[in-house]
Amino acid sequence: DxxxxxxxxxxxxxxxxxxxxxxxxxxxxxxxxxxxxxxGHGLRLIHYSYGVKDTDKGEVSDGYSVSRSKTExxxxxxxxxxxxxxxxxxxxxSLGTGSNQPQHFGDGTRLSIL
Amino acid sequence: GESxxxxxxxxxxxxxxxxxxxxxxxxxxxxxxxxxxxxxxKGPQFIIDIRxxxxxxxxxxxxxxxxxxxxxxxxxxxxxxxxxxxxxxxxFPEQETSGSRLTFGEGTQxxxxx
Numbered sequence: 001d002x003x004x005x006x007x008x009x010x011x012x013x014x015x016x017x018x019x020x021x022x023x024x025x026x027x028x029x030x031x032x033x034x035x036x037x038x039x040g041h042g043l044r045l046i047h048y049s050y051g052v053k054d055t056d057k058g059e060v061s062d063g064y065s066v067s068r069s070k071t072e073x074x075x076x077x078x079x080x081x082x083x084x085x086x087x088x089x090x091x092x093x094s095l096g097t098g099s100n101q102p103q104h105f106g107d108g109t110r111l112s113i114l
Numbered sequence: 115g116e117s118x119x120x121x122x123x124x125x126x127x128x129x130x131x132x133x134x135x136x137x138x139x140x141x142x143x144x145x146x147x148x149x150x151x152x153x154x155x156k157g158p159q160f161i162i163d164i165r166x167x168x169x170x171x172x173x174x175x176x177x178x179x180x181x182x183x184x185x186x187x188x189x190x191x192x193x194x195x196x197x198x199x200x201x202x203x204x205x206f207p208e209q210e211t212s213g214s215r216l217t218f219g220e221g222t223q224x225x226x227x228x
Binding site: 033042045048058090092100102103104105106107108 | 145146148155156157158159160163165203205207215216218219220221
């Protein structure tokens, strides 16, 4: 158990509304990641963070923003949700600082945008 | 094995049999590989990893084999149990980026019949 908590676990909202998903870790790991998982696409990286206030884009970052104001929390925001952002969102952390380290995942947030 | 598409490759085995799940990669510079298990409704769970200076690594009931010549790795599960039913996928670091970013395969659906 890597001590990762995602909230909420499920959310249904309407197109055009803002949505914020939270990832909380208890073990002070430097690297945190947000992925989305969709049928036919596997896991795709949205944004990641390599420290407080240090973030970078992944392959599918359009329409998403992130913030990391403290080590333990990494927030993913959909400023104006669209139906194409209906997905399952996973947060992950990397246990080490080297490039060859496994990532460990939370149990996901299922987001439906109507 | 891994593939891109709407339908995951599937493997169906009888309880007690051995399972072999395959993954191909294209970057000969890849030097670290991870296998994950994902059960329905949960996040990916780390199973085992292997570095490129090894050909084989064993865990509890699992073995990963790496063939760098043909850029192929496999996950072998011994005495497969119903609890092993899940999607399995491989992952490896993106060599050109920092931050421990991973590329994930599409996954293979393993079904264990009692």
